[in-house]
Amino acid sequence: MPSERKHGGHGGHGGHGRHDHGGGHGSTKTSKRPSSSAKKRTAPAEDKEEEVIASVQSVNEINGNSRESGGNDITDMEEVTNGLKAEESTSEAEDTAKRDEDDAKPEVTITEPEDSANEDRELWAEKSREDDGFNIRSFNDNILEFTEIFDSDRYKNVDEDYPVEDLIGVVAQISNTIEEFKQQTQNSQQQLEGLRMKMKQVKENIQFSVSRKAFDIRTDDDLQSVEERELTEKLAKLNAEIAKANSDLSEALKLSAETESTAVRAQIAAERAKEEAKRIEEEVELRAQQEERRKREEAKKMEELRKQQEEEARKQEEEKRAKEAEWKRRETAGTEKAAVWENWPAHEMQLSGSSDLACIIRGKPNSFDESSVTCKEIDQLDIDLIYGPQEELMGSIIQLAPTSENIKLQSPIYVAIPFTISRASGHSREAFVKADIKGEWREIPSTEVTYDNHKDLKFVQVEIKDFLTLAVMTRLKRDYVTFSKRPSKLTSSCDHRITVTVARDTFYRKEHILLQVQPVDSATVHDLQSKNGNCKHLLASSPILQTQWESHEFHKPIVITLPCPPNPAKARKIAQMRKLKEEKMKNPQKINPLPLDVREKEENQGKQNKTKPKKKTLQEQLAEINAPPEEEKPKPTKWYMGDYAHNDDDENDNLYLVARTGTGKWFVVPEVDIAQVKLDLLQFTIEKPLEQFMVLRVRTNTEEELLPFMSSAIFELLQKRYVQVVIKQRSDNPFDTRLEVAPVSRINKVIKHLNEDGFEDGPDPSQIVGVCEGDIIEINFRGNIQNNSSVKCPKFVYNSNLPSSTEFFLSEVDQYLQRNFHVFRGVVEVYRVQYVVPDKKTVARKESVLDENSFCVRKEKKKILICEIPITIPKYHVEPAPLPVQAPVVIRNDSDPVNDDLMRHLAADMGDEWRKVAMTLNISRARIQAILRNTQIGESTEEDARYQMLITWLKKMPKSIDKVTVLTNAFMKNGRPDLAEQVRIKDEAFKRN
Incomplete structure (x- = not known):
């Protein structure tokens, strides 16, 4: 607002400062001296005019601050202005006349007292100096400074070095500034409200006085016309000043409202900034904790990974040393000299509580005492014996323990454990020993030995330096060979027809090779042909060769020779030819002797022939048999199982080499030329190491996509053991029951043995089911029968070479059930329980690398129902119903012959x-x-x-x-x-x- 204002008609100057309330008018006023009558009329009007100007201006200022009462105040002011205009119109003429008279009179200067105005200025100046603590300009400058602070990159980028303490201090300063502004705004609002009330009261007084004066002026119209005109002019100027004052006051109030809203928003922003600062501080602290925890976990994982790597390296080193020792022992087998332990005394150990031979121990004389060692049998359910591929348990699991805790072995001892193996299995399998070393079952070096006093038993001997738990197992025979740069040949100990021929410089260093052969008999192929639809075109299969190579590539191809049964049609044809030849040799044709002249004539003709036929060898005869005739027409095909296939007399077939990857998938090895050296012998070369492979002989119309399915079916069939479940009850006590799981080939012997033990009654054997070696067989009961013992679900472990059976006593669940039957009925459920290692693909991605590569892999228990067998028990033990007493029947009719x-x-x-x-x-x-x-x-x-x-x-x-x-x-x-x-x-x- 301007500091000075001029009021029209008086030339007065009034200074309005920042804290003025509209009363700072000029102290000097110059005017003409009026007449005596005019002076009486104009003096009060001029005084009232000044009062009206001041009061109306103040009222309008207040009306701008208070919008609620502003409309009513402006309306009142308009009424006052209209009254003044009416008074000016009635006395306008009189004022004009008197103004002419006054112009001729001398002017008189009236000096108003300036002391009151100066005192007011000094008072407001002191008050403004007292209020210098708060200034709106400084407040706005502070807000700009705070805004510039938050625009800096220091507070925008949130990281570990974020100035949280400085941010808290800045937010506190903003809060104090906003609180001060808010307090000053509230004080101003209160002062303006009091001033508005006072000015409203003055306005009412002025309105009342002006209304009364207007009434007096209207009574004398001829005298007030000049004054009315003056008042009209003054009121016009006054209205202009009032409008200007109202606009200035509106701007001031608008600025005040905007400032207040800005202050509120600034306060809200400050609160949010405080909360954000607190959240950022918590987040930074949380991130620091998470980072610290992550570092600890990472360090822990790295430590565990390091330990795991060390453990794996140690295991690999132990396996390597064991492998080297096994290779040396295998390669030097049969050339060893007499060992020292052969002269040591042999101590036979019996199982605790039994007279059966457990083992034979040889110890160094004068350092080993047989009375310090005890031997007991361990139940397989109490341990976690892990079976490898194609491994079988051959005897009892024995535990060697000292008689007291203070006894320790001073020198190594040699333990020979007996086992039995059939002749068929001994041709392709070998025995070895597993020991429980620190909770882990490992293979230890072993050797097969014999004893003269136990010629009916075979023994496998191991050297131990501490008391251990031992188990004799068998596996497929292994051949250990070390190849060098020189050409060499490996012949399988299982089948001499299987050879691996290595040329010179195939390996640049020593190469250790391990070879295992898994036979595939014709019965397996026949079962697959009849049961599996994908194997209907399978004719024959070679053995599965399992090899372990240290190198990842060959510098020269390796020649593999292995047997494979011939095409059945061709085999039948050759067998028929041999049969005819044998019959011809047994029954030779009689030749009549020719006369001498005829014989000489034939001899002369034979000498004249230039080409004499030679006798064909066996290989040439086989080549002629295998070679198709030139003019022979192709044999007709017939419709077979939705496909055009050759009949059983078709001698044509195809050979494919199929290999297995590390993930367990089979695939056809491409570009392999398989040559048939003999009728049942094949030869081919491999360019890179293959872990498991075999050759399939299939019909010519077989799709190549079916070969992996055939290989997988053969491999899975060889892994399983096909058995039947037999349940028999004792004849004299049907509640005494024995359950036995036996291979299909020995089921008749098992039933005969059960009959000899008195178990003759019971249901028929179950259907043929497949189990694996080492599976836990669990028995459950359903219906109105149960196991009458503390163990409600009997368990045992299946082993092909050991009796796999259990006994239990049956009883009824409720004797009042099944009243309509003369027996109690129920079902015996047989489950196989196995532990399966989960596939890595099913493991969640969130798991760490340590968990995926850990050697302590968690196993999942899987329970599968294999068969259900119905069984009954009699009601002999149930008290029968009392015999009804029958009344005697007496026939008294003597007149009838029916008496x-x-x-x-x-x-x-x-x-x-x-x-x-x-x-x-x-x-x-x-x-x-x-x-x-x-x-x-x-x-x-x-x-x-x-x-x-x-x-x-x-x-x-x-x-x-x-x-x-x-x-x-x-x-x-x-x-x-x-x-x-x-x-x-x-x-x-x-x-x-």
Whole structure:
């Protein structure tokens, strides 16, 4: 607002400072001296004019601050202005005339006192100096400074070095500044409200005074016309000043409202900034904790990974040393000299509580005492014995323990554990020993030995330096060979036809090779052909070769030779030819001797022939057999299982080399030329190491996509053991039950052995099911039977070479159930429980690398139902119902030949047809069943049952019925005319008498 304002008609100057309230008018005023009459009229009007100007200006300023009452105040001011305009119009003429008179008079200068105005200025100046603590300009400057602070990059980028403490201080300063501004704004609002009330009261007084003065002016219109014109001009100027003051006041109030809203927003922003600072501080602290925890976990994982790597390196080193020792031992097998332990005494150890031989221990004399060692058998359910591929347990698991804790082995001892193996299995399998070393089952070096006093047993011997738990197992035979740069050849100890030929410089350093052969017999191929639809075109398969190579590539190809059965059609043809040849050799044709001249003539003709036929070798004969005739037409095909296939007489086939990857998938090795060296011998070369591979002989129309399925089916079939479950009950005690799981090939021997032990009753064997070596067999019961022991679900471990059986006593669940049956019925459920290692693909991605590569892999328990066998137990132990007391039957009718004597005679002569006779005589089935039940639970005989049937019929027959005719017809109808004749003879004799 301007500091000075001029009021029209008076030339007065009023200074309005920042804290003025509209009362700072000029102290000097120059005017003409009016006349005596005019002076009386104008003096009060001028005074009132100044009062009106001041009051109206103040009122309008207040009206701008208070919008609620502003409209009413402006309306009142308009009414006052209209009244003043009316007064000016009535006295305008008079004022014009008097103004002319006054112009001729001398001017008088009136000096108003300036002391009051100066005092007001000094008072407001002091007040403004007292309020210098708060200044709106400084406040706005501070807000700009704070805004510039937050625009800096220091507070925009949130990281570990974020100035949280400085941010908290800045937010506190902003909060203090906003609180100060808010307090000053509230004080200003209160002062303006008080001033508005005071000015409203002054406005009302002025309005009342002006209204009264206007009334007095209207009474003398001719005298007030000049004054009205002056007032009109003054009011016009006054209205302009008031409008200007109102606009200035509105701007001031608008600025005040905007400032207040800015302050509120700034306060809200400050609160948000404080919360954001607190959140940022918490987030920074949380991130620091997470980072610290992550570093600790990372360090822990790295430490565990380091330990794992060290453990794996140690295991690899141990395996490498064991492998080197095994190679040396295998390569030098048969060339060893007599060992020192052969001269040591042998101590035979029996199992605790049994007389069976557990092992034979050899110890150094004078340092080993057999009384310090005990040997006991361990239940396989109490340990976690891990089976490898194609491994089988061959005997009891024994634990060597000292008799006291202070005893330790001073020197190594040699333990020989007996085992039995069939001749067929011994051809392709070998025995070895696993030991429980610090909770982990590992293979230890072993050697097969024999003892003269136990020629019927084989022993596998190990050297131990501490007391351990040992188990004898078998696996496929292994061949350990070390190749060098020189050419060499490996022949399998399982089958001499399987060879691996290595050329010179195939390896640049020593190469250790391990070879295992898994035979595939014709029975396996036949089962696959009949049961698996994908294998219907499979003709034959070679053995599965499992190899371990240290190198990842070959510098030269390696030649593999392995057997494979021939095409069945070709094999039948060759067998027929050999049979004819043998018959020809057994029955040679007789040749008549020719005369001498004829013989000489033939000899001369033979000498004249230039080309003499040579005798063909066996290989040439086989080549001619295998070679197809040139002019032979292709054999017709027939429709077979939705496909055009050759018949069984087709001698054409294809050979494919199929290999298995590390993930377990089979694939066809491309570009392999398989040559048939002999009828059942194949030869081919490989360019890179293959872990497992075999050759399939299939029909010519077989799709190549089916070969991996065939290989997988053969491999899975060889992994399983096909068995049957046998449940038998003791004949003299049907509740005593034995369950045994046996291979299909030995099921008859198992049943015969059970019969010899007294277990003859029971259901038939189950269907053929597949299990794996080492599976836990669990028995559950369903229906009205249960196991009458503390172990409700018996368990045992299946082993092909050991008895896999369990015994339990059956009982009923509720004796009041199944009342309609003469036995209690139930079902025996047989489950196989195995632990499966989960696939890595199923593991969540969130798991760490340590968990995925950990050697302690968690296993999942899998329970599979393999069969259900129904079984029954008798109700002998249930107390039978009491025998009903039957009232005696007395026949007192002597006038009829059918009497008690005849009934007794007929009951004695009848046989099993009496039930049919009873049906003919209209005796109900329920009555027949009651007669039979009473006979079973009582001491009655079959004759008594027949007599009761005849008495039942006789009791319900009326007297008027001819009983002889009815009984005779019944006997005749059921094939007993002799009894009918006896009844007629009895009737005739009765009539004669």
